[in-house]
Amino acid sequence: MMQLLSKQKFLFLFGILLVVTPFVVTNRFYLNIFILILLYATIAGSWNILGGYGGQLSLGHAIFFGIGAYTSTLLYLNFGVSPWLGFIIAAVISIVVGILIGWPAFRLRGTYFTLTTIAFAEVIRHLTLYFRDVTKGAIGVNIRFEPSFANLIFREYSAYYFVVLVLFVISIAIAIWVDKTKVGYYLKAIREDEDGAETLGIHVTKYKMIAMVISAGMTGIAGVFYAQYMLFFEPISVFNMNFSIEIALIAIIGGVGTVFGPVLGAFIIIPLNELLRSSFPSLSGMNYLIYGVVLILIVSFLPNGLLPILKSIPKKLKGLNKKNIKVEDGEKVDYSG
Template sequence: MKRAVTKSTLLWLLVLLIALLIPVVVENKFYMHTLILILFYAAVSGSWNILAGYAGQLSLGHAIFFGLGAYTSTLLFMNGGVSPWIGMCAALALCMLVGACIGYPCFRLKGPFFTLATLAFSEVIRLVASFWKELTNGAVGLNIPFQAGFSNLMFRGKEPYYYIALGVLCLVIAVTYWIDRSKMGAYLIAIRENEEAADALGIPITRYKLYAVLISSGLAGITGVFYAQYILFIEPEAMFNVNFSVQVALISIIGGMGTVAGPVLGAVLMIPLNELLRSAFSGLNGLNFFLYGIVLILVVSFIPNGILPTLRGWLSKKRANRHSQLTQAIPGTQKGGGQVDSAN
């Protein structure tokens, strides 16, 4: 086990080193923008994965926390001159509070009813944000004034945004990695697989579900702060959009729910595909969505467990077959066989 953890850690460090060096090689602004989107969506999807992949609570309302994070930091910055870095802390606290308020009553619902409830909450908050024009400026949205500087989380080039997005993703991965290898992760997986059995074993189900939603919503809020400072414009329809929640969920599902690297793999595969299709078929409205949808249907149909779990299963099966062949090739190791015969 110790050896496996070491290999996993070394692999992550190697990937991190490559990621740190990418901006040195890539100079094209479109490619840099795509890389930033990959890191961003991987981080949001990773936050969703903690609640859905590990705790088994399939939410379609994750845009709530993303949008709240964006609006919290933006309003503090525009109305009070508060640094987005401080606004990020405020967004983290607010999103965790809202996550607990929404999650606790919804945890009484099972299966699709929980999913529908989160969807309903998301739509309600979108409507509130749209009609509360005094605070959010309604559908007109808020243009964030550009004031370049690290304290304002605004930069003239894309490289700083890339490294900040990478830092946010590393935070999400580190938290997920810790959960995956802790008692909390084991409890959440037990709850996901069989809630009644977990309750019979004495696992405090509601408490650990709350832990999951607090962590998940807080991390999603942080990604919202980054996104607002990156695009410098927010409005309710975009920030609380159900389609955003669905896309985040699909990225994690395709990559592999309940795994540390699944959301990252899903984002690496799906975001460039989406951007390339959109640029390639920009003159044909809707065709990029049609092709993107076909790819999603094929992936979900043929590898429903996600790419990463499927690869792991294939590798495990391959190792088992190889071990079986080696066992049969060595005399005396077959089932029912005796000791290895001596050559003399």
């Protein structure tokens, strides 16, 4: 009979693999892919709290990502504030903006909510372009390469890897907390039937706002890391609607409303994206074509994402093994061959 790994053992082995990856993968191109996987898994996991558990399809999450990048970088360049402190400040500002956006937007549902989040993201992007004296406008913000721990700038990619690994672990811990507490149960109830949840006494706006606070804060923190990792960004790259769509797709493909769905989606989409860019540099936009094809296939055949299917495989294998075992004269005889 096939011996199947328990969930705890699998997670332990997965954690070990993540820790040893920078020691095994020394090629900068591939290590960069792993860094991006963990970064996008963190962002998609943050989106998943609001969009997956809460059912609020936000396509404007680039707002918080961009706010995180600009807040930390401008404080660092203009006032010498360490990006490590910038993590906290960016999270706070992202949360405040999230509350200000959520207060009117949560009065809307479905498509209208989605359109509202897109509108807010476009407004903030244009404001960033307009106030060029502060934000440098379309020119973008360039961070000097001055490696030090205090600056969150490193020569080795492995250092960036471990920083984003910590952020990834924190995002997973938050997702597990949400999934196992009443916050997650209430958000799922709101997602399935908002009117029914309200009838049962769930304070719908309150728990939507809790999801927004968590989601916006973690996305803002991810924006800080992105800025210090790339050392250059502009409004079109951090407030881009395509970015919001991309992180939503990662969660949807992996499995929304689950802890590890966004992780699975990131491990599929990001390597595919990077390999397509490096293999077909002249075919701009090929990655979005692939996203579209993958999304159509997932929505058509696997509407709950890939993770539920993978979870069902061990159960099916166990069931198959049981069918191949027959009891004769009080003894189990295996006919599976």
